[in-house]
Amino acid sequence: MTTQLTPPVEKRPAAAACPAPGTRGPRRPGAWTPWLYLLPALVVLGALLVYPVYQLGLISFLEYTQAQVSGGEPTSFQGFGNYATLFSDPQFWQVLLATVVFAAACVVTTLAVGCALAVLLTRVRALPRLVLMMAALGAWATPAVTGSTVWVFLFDPDFGPVNRLLGLGDFSWTYGRYSAFALVLLEVVWCSFPFVMVTVYAGIRAVPTEVLEAAALDGASQWRIWRSVTAPMLRPILVVVTIQSIIWDFKLFTQIYVMTNGGGIAGQNLVLNVYAYQKAFASSQYSLGSAIGVVMLLILLAVTLVYLRLLRRQGEEL
Numbered sequence: 001m002t003t004q005l006t007p008p009v010e011k012r013p014a015a016a017a018c019p020a021p022g023t024r025g026p027r028r029p030g031a032w033t034p035w036l037y038l039l040p041a042l043v044v045l046g047a048l049l050v051y052p053v054y055q056l057g058l059i060s061f062l063e064y065t066q067a068q069v070s071g072g073e074p075t076s077f078q079g080f081g082n083y084a085t086l087f088s089d090p091q092f093w094q095v096l097l098a099t100v101v102f103a104a105a106c107v108v109t110t111l112a113v114g115c116a117l118a119v120l121l122t123r124v125r126a127l128p129r130l131v132l133m134m135a136a137l138g139a140w141a142t143p144a145v146t147g148s149t150v151w152v153f154l155f156d157p158d159f160g161p162v163n164r165l166l167g168l169g170d171f172s173w174t175y176g177r178y179s180a181f182a183l184v185l186l187e188v189v190w191c192s193f194p195f196v197m198v199t200v201y202a203g204i205r206a207v208p209t210e211v212l213e214a215a216a217l218d219g220a221s222q223w224r225i226w227r228s229v230t231a232p233m234l235r236p237i238l239v240v241v242t243i244q245s246i247i248w249d250f251k252l253f254t255q256i257y258v259m260t261n262g263g264g265i266a267g268q269n270l271v272l273n274v275y276a277y278q279k280a281f282a283s284s285q286y287s288l289g290s291a292i293g294v295v296m297l298l299i300l301l302a303v304t305l306v307y308l309r310l311l312r313r314q315g316e317e318l
Contacts, residue, residue: 083291095272110192119226155173
């Protein structure tokens with residue numbers, strides 16, 4: 001007679017009781033650790049960003065001119081009066097339209113030049129690629145004031161070499177409205193395209209070569225490969241460089257102020273940032289200058305929200 005042995009029953013620890021619906025479970029001990037690491041950065045951002053934005057918005061609702069700054073008159077609350085004055089000024093709408101059109105032209109040209117040179121980098125050998133990269137990074141690293149001053153000298157009607165090479169004589173690029181905007185656009189593209197070029201070049205390098213070779217074997221031209229294969233795969237990168245270029249070019253100040261001597265003849269080359277500077281500091285209307293700053297902030301905030309939404313949508317698709 002055989003005896004059947006029963007295997008020992010393994011004892012398992014009791015499962016933790018699940019929290020009842022509508023109640024929160026116990027918080028993990030290290031849940032606040034990431035926030036402790038982020039706390040110094042949040043304090044710095046709060047001091048450098050939140051408080052100035054608060055002051056900007058506060059001044060835009062007050063009557064704040066040189067009389068209030070010097071203490072000669074008390075500060076009074078105006079509500080939306082400064083915004084009503086600003087929106088009823090035809091010059092504000094002219095400057096806003098000029099800013100939008102000029103920024104759009106800068107963004108489109110910068111993206112076109114940057115993407116074209118990024119594709120060129122993938123077609124040349126190592127030494128020309130290195131030279132082009134170093135030259136582009138040199139333009140990118142040049143301070144805006146220095147670059148603007150150099151470009152004004154290059155196109156100077158008396159001493160600039162560009163007019164001599166083109167046979168334009170004493171033609172003044174900064175005298176006419178459109179020629180001055182075109183000159184500033186060239187300088188903005190010169191100092192902005194390296195960011196687009198380097199970013200898009202890195203994205204192209206990440207595209208699998210098998211996909212490009214398959215498209216080439218199917219008889220697709222280089223333009224068709226870029227439009228139908230490379231560009232869709234680079235869509236998240238193109239979204240990033242486009243939105244950042246819009247933000248940078250919309251709040252342009254240094255190039256316009258330096259190259260057109262503060263906004264051109266009779267303010268024909270004003271953009272919103274220079275217009276706000278003139279209202280706040282040249283005219284001592286600090287409240288109107290702050291109102292212009294708030295309007296720019298809201299516009300750029302809307303662009304940033306669209307940027308974040310596009311990034312999230314791209315992340316969901318990927």
